[in-house]
Amino acid sequence: MPTWAWYKKNKTNKFIVMSDFDWLFFSEVLVGGLLAGVMYSLVAIGFVLVYKTSGVFNFAQGSMVLFAALTFVSLVERGVSFPLALMATFALMTLLGLTIERTVLRPLVNQPPITLFMATLGLSYIIEGGAQLLWGAQVHGLELGIDDTPLEISGMLISKFDLIAAGISAAMVALLTAFFRYTRIGLSFRAAADDTLAALTIGLKLPRIWGAVWAAAGLVSIVAGLLWGARLGVQFSLSLVVLKALPVLVLGGFDSILGVIIGGLLIGALEKVSEVYIGPFFGGGIETWFAYVIALAFLLIRPAGLFGQKLIERA
Amino acid sequence: MSQEIIQSPAFRVAASTLSGRIFGKYRKTAVATESPRKDAPSLTALSLEGITLSFGGVKAISNVSIHIIKGEIVSIIGPNGAGKSSLINLISGIYQPDQGRIHLVGKSFRRVPTQRLARLGVSRTFQNLALFKGLSVFDNITIARVKAQRATFLEHLIGVGRARRERLDANERAERILDFLHLRPSRDRLISTLPYGIQKRVELARALVAEPDILLLDEPMAGMTPADKLEMTYFIRAARDEFGITVILIEHDIAVVMGLSDHVVVLDHGIKIADGTPDEIKGNQAVIDAYMGVVQEE
Amino acid sequence: MTTPSRPSLPLLKNPWIAPLLALVIAYGVVPFLSGSYVFDAILTPFLVLSLAGVGLNLLTGYTGQLSLGSAAFMAVGAFAAFNFNLRIPGLPLVASILLAGASAALIGIVFGLPSLRLKGFYLAVSTLAIQFFVQWALTKFGWFSNNSPSGVIDAPPLHVLGISFDSAVGRYLFTLTIVTILTALSWRLVTTRTGHHFIAVRDHELAAKVLGVPILRTKLLAFGLSSFIIGVAGALWAFAYLRTVESAGFNLDRSFQIVFIIIIGGLATIRGSFLGAALIVVFPLILSRLGSFLLGNIFNSGVLEMSQRIVLGTLIILFLIAEPNGLAALLERLKRRIPLLS
Numbered sequence: 025m026p027t028w029a030w031y032k033k034n035k036t037n038k039f040i041v042m043s044d045f046d047w048l049f050f051s052e053v054l055v056g057g058l059l060a061g062v063m064y065s066l067v068a069i070g071f072v073l074v075y076k077t078s079g080v081f082n083f084a085q086g087s088m089v090l091f092a093a094l095t096f097v098s099l100v101e102r103g104v105s106f107p108l109a110l111m112a113t114f115a116l117m118t119l120l121g122l123t124i125e126r127t128v129l130r131p132l133v134n135q136p137p138i139t140l141f142m143a144t145l146g147l148s149y150i151i152e153g154g155a156q157l158l159w160g161a162q163v164h165g166l167e168l169g170i171d172d173t174p175l176e177i178s179g180m181l182i183s184k185f186d187l188i189a190a191g192i193s194a195a196m197v198a199l200l201t202a203f204f205r206y207t208r209i210g211l212s213f214r215a216a217a218d219d220t221l222a223a224l225t226i227g228l229k230l231p232r233i234w235g236a237v238w239a240a241a242g243l244v245s246i247v248a249g250l251l252w253g254a255r256l257g258v259q260f261s262l263s264l265v266v267l268k269a270l271p272v273l274v275l276g277g278f279d280s281i282l283g284v285i286i287g288g289l290l291i292g293a294l295e296k297v298s299e300v301y302i303g304p305f306f307g308g309g310i311e312t313w314f315a316y317v318i319a320l321a322f323l324l325i326r327p328a329g330l331f332g333q334k335l336i337e338r339a
Numbered sequence: 340m341s342q343e344i345i346q347s348p349a350f351r352v353a354a355s356t357l358s359g360r361i362f363g364k365y366r367k368t369a370v371a372t373e374s375p376r377k378d379a380p381s382l383t384a385l386s387l388e389g390i391t392l393s394f395g396g397v398k399a400i401s402n403v404s405i406h407i408i409k410g411e412i413v414s415i416i417g418p419n420g421a422g423k424s425s426l427i428n429l430i431s432g433i434y435q436p437d438q439g440r441i442h443l444v445g446k447s448f449r450r451v452p453t454q455r456l457a458r459l460g461v462s463r464t465f466q467n468l469a470l471f472k473g474l475s476v477f478d479n480i481t482i483a484r485v486k487a488q489r490a491t492f493l494e495h496l497i498g499v500g501r502a503r504r505e506r507l508d509a510n511e512r513a514e515r516i517l518d519f520l521h522l523r524p525s526r527d528r529l530i531s532t533l534p535y536g537i538q539k540r541v542e543l544a545r546a547l548v549a550e551p552d553i554l555l556l557d558e559p560m561a562g563m564t565p566a567d568k569l570e571m572t573y574f575i576r577a578a579r580d581e582f583g584i585t586v587i588l589i590e591h592d593i594a595v596v597m598g599l600s601d602h603v604v605v606l607d608h609g610i611k612i613a614d615g616t617p618d619e620i621k622g623n624q625a626v627i628d629a630y631m632g633v634v635q636e637e
Numbered sequence: 638m639t640t641p642s643r644p645s646l647p648l649l650k651n652p653w654i655a656p657l658l659a660l661v662i663a664y665g666v667v668p669f670l671s672g673s674y675v676f677d678a679i680l681t682p683f684l685v686l687s688l689a690g691v692g693l694n695l696l697t698g699y700t701g702q703l704s705l706g707s708a709a710f711m712a713v714g715a716f717a718a719f720n721f722n723l724r725i726p727g728l729p730l731v732a733s734i735l736l737a738g739a740s741a742a743l744i745g746i747v748f749g750l751p752s753l754r755l756k757g758f759y760l761a762v763s764t765l766a767i768q769f770f771v772q773w774a775l776t777k778f779g780w781f782s783n784n785s786p787s788g789v790i791d792a793p794p795l796h797v798l799g800i801s802f803d804s805a806v807g808r809y810l811f812t813l814t815i816v817t818i819l820t821a822l823s824w825r826l827v828t829t830r831t832g833h834h835f836i837a838v839r840d841h842e843l844a845a846k847v848l849g850v851p852i853l854r855t856k857l858l859a860f861g862l863s864s865f866i867i868g869v870a871g872a873l874w875a876f877a878y879l880r881t882v883e884s885a886g887f888n889l890d891r892s893f894q895i896v897f898i899i900i901i902g903g904l905a906t907i908r909g910s911f912l913g914a915a916l917i918v919v920f921p922l923i924l925s926r927l928g929s930f931l932l933g934n935i936f937n938s939g940v941l942e943m944s945q946r947i948v949l950g951t952l953i954i955l956f957l958i959a960e961p962n963g964l965a966a967l968l969e970r971l972k973r974r975i976p977l978l979s
Binding site: 132135147153157267 | 754755759761763765766770776777940943944945947953958
């Protein structure tokens with residue numbers, strides 16, 4: 025193998041080709057992808073919250089994001105002030121969460137996970153249909169007061185909006201992580217998820233805990249809904265975009281917040297980079313499936329995700 | 340997934356053909372190695388040699404060696420968490436030991452290939468019942484004949500020739516086992532409609548119909564009434580007497596153990612603390628200490 | 638569920654009687670009854686969706702492998718049938734359809750390989766990869782749609798052995814025949830040892846493995862057979878029902894629709910797929926009639942679509958809570974109430 029000294033002495037063509045590669049552009053794309061990834065993580069956190077505490081994979085999370093965004097934007101369009109609309113939406117989402125827990129999840133509490141998953145699938149249909157029935161099916165623009173001006177950071181052009189959105193998402197993720205790990209309620213959430221029966225025997229009020237979890241999931245939905253809505257416009261396909269959180273969950277494990285953060289960054293970055301660099305060979309549009317294929321490829325190597333707990337089958 | 344491929348008959352045939360071609364008359368099978376204990380193959384049913392198993396830092400089993408003779412009924416006993424179920428799981432290939440080997444049917448394994456367990460002549464039951472709830476009792480039992488069946492799905496779809504013969508054969512054997520274990524009234528019932536004791540018996544039936552050489556029973560009498568236990572004891576002994584099966588069972592009821600076993604192994608915290616006949620175990624101070632006075636004449 | 642062999646029964650209790658009766662009516666009575674609307678809008682799609690349900694049930698209901706990518710396999714079937722028919726001159730129509738099924742089966746087997754390591758939700762998410770990838774590939778690569786500008790494919794005339802099936806009744810009979818044959822084969826399959834293996838893998842994979850049931854082979858068989866049937870259903874969807882399709886019609890919603898069919902109809906039952914499909918096909922029509930009757934002009938197509946989603950979602954949840962074994966189990970319970978039939 026030729027040594028580094030040999031390269032320096034001979035300055036082969038390889039160097040010229042390398043310097044032709046637009047590193048700046050790549051960095052822009054990468055950063056853009058990472059920022060999008062943080063937002064994916066935010067949505068994924070909503071899934072993890074519910075899963076970690078009740079063992080239910082809430083497929084309806086996407087439609088909850090849509091519902092939150094739609095409610096907020098419709099209230100604002102009808103003249104309600106920003107903070108008031110925010111509070112009203114939060115109240116509505118919490119109510120929604122509690123209703124879900126009471127009417128759908130409680131009757132199904134002893135069913136196998138697949139049944140609960142199907143139920144949340146049905147739930148997503150109800151919420152999507154309900155949201156649009158209530159507020160209409162048009163596309164709404166969402167103004168959050170953040171300009172989408174490009175900032176220049178060390179020569180790279182980065183969207184100001186992306187940066188702030190990522191910042192907000194990261195803050196929420198940090199908040200929720202801290203909540204789960206360091207507060208009493210957070211611990212009881214995890215206890216309830218680990219062993220429902222044991223949690224009951226030590227006196228944890230499960231319905232209250234689950235209600236609180238759904239309220240938290242609702243909060244996450246609002247933040248995610250607002251951010252994604254501002255980015256893409258509030259419309260039906262929002263719930264589809266949000267479905268991208270699933271590969272993030274696959275990568276990071278369904279029960280690990282840290283995993284979801286890293287998974288989100290990975291997915292966001294890989295997706296963006298592949299769309300820009302590989303996409304043109306196929307005429308574009310890779311973004312619709314690339315994340316899923318990454319997840320699939322990854323699963324084949326590590327069936328429990330990056331950080332998910334490997335289930336040891338106890339016979 | 341690669342394990343699946345390596346253990347598939349196609350791969351093995353290919354490998355042995357290839358190696359046969361290369362080595363001429365020195366043919367070897369691709370997977371298992373010959374056991375060093377070839378001197379007494381007719382007596383040993385199963386032996387564990389220096390088995391150590393840990394789960395993320397917790398040592399479930401430490402350097403355990405057990406030697407089991409053909410046709411004997413061996414009970415593995417010990418306080419909870421002693422590693423008994425882990426041993427059964429090791430023998431059935433669900434876990435792989437960190438150290439040690441398992442010698443079975445003249446072969447030596449690091450990890451017993453679970454997919455081939457039935458063909459190696461080993462059957463087992465599960466502590467928490469592992470019946471197929473979507474099938475009737477009869478179908479649960481007939482399915483255990485899969486190890487001896489060769490017909491493809493197309494042949495079964497058409498239903499003639501080899502497929503038909505295999506189906507009728509499996510049916511006939513299942514009927515016999517049903518009678519042997521007094522399960523005739525439950526023949527066509529769905530598992531979920533049956534009482535616990537009957538379900539346990541169905542699982543035993545399923546394990547027996549495969550005509551194993553070695554039978555692993557993981558707490559076969561857990562949660563049973565004394566009457567059920569007595570029946571189960573009778574069936575286990577009858578299975579050994581009638582079919583010559585070597586039985587390895589995990590059991591908590593010491594009276595049952597003493598009455599049924601030829602050979603008792605005592606584990607405590609993953610270490611073998613005693614190994615011998617029931618009489619030897621009864622008087623063993625270490626065992627008594629481990630149980631803190633529970634071992635008594637009933 | 639297995640049908641244990643019993644001695645000859647009074648006619649009504651014989652398990653063959655209902656399907657035979659249904660076939661007699663379907664072939665002998667129905668074609669002479671209704672106008673073309675009933676065939677084109679209700680019966681033919683009902684049959685095709687039932688077939689797709691049967692296919693998915695083999696995989697998800699009997700073998701317990703959740704798949705959210707059924708529509709992708711239907712798309713593969715539709716586009717493959719189109720291409721086989723187009724590019725191999727002289728190939729009989731039925732052969733094109735069977736080859737299309739085989740293509741779908743091949744892809745199903747390849748994508749079924751992960752199922753050895755993935756379970757439950759992880760498997761479901763990986764089936765989403767198929768769903769999105771196939772949809773994209775069929776739109777992106779013009780070859781699949783013979784470079785038609787909008788990615789649309791047109792069905793060829795339905796000629797089998799010189800007979801034209803190009804009328805509404807003809808398309809119905811064509812579909813009915815294929816669906817009947819494949820359903821019968823599936824029914825037979827689930828009562829054989831293969832069906833038992835499927836159920837064993839679903840109920841307790843570890844125990845099945847210990848017994849010697851070949852896990853990988855069983856799962857791949859389930860994926861292959863299921864995808865074959867769903868592929869054929871897709872070909873029928875294109876050739877006999879819609880007559881022109883594009884890959885957008887095989888989207889995630891369609892996949893969910895098939896999943897809903899088997900849940901509502903009853904997992905791990907053959908008749909469940911038919912019951913579920915019947916409900917899925919009929920209820921939007923009822924809903925739209927009811928809606929415009931009750932609410933008049935407010936009830937436009939947008940409202941209808943959203944209401945459909947709500948009703949569908951509610952039905953799913955109601956069934957899961959009240960009757961998790963679906964319409965098939967409901968029917969069984971009703972039959973037992975009628976002493977004549979039980």
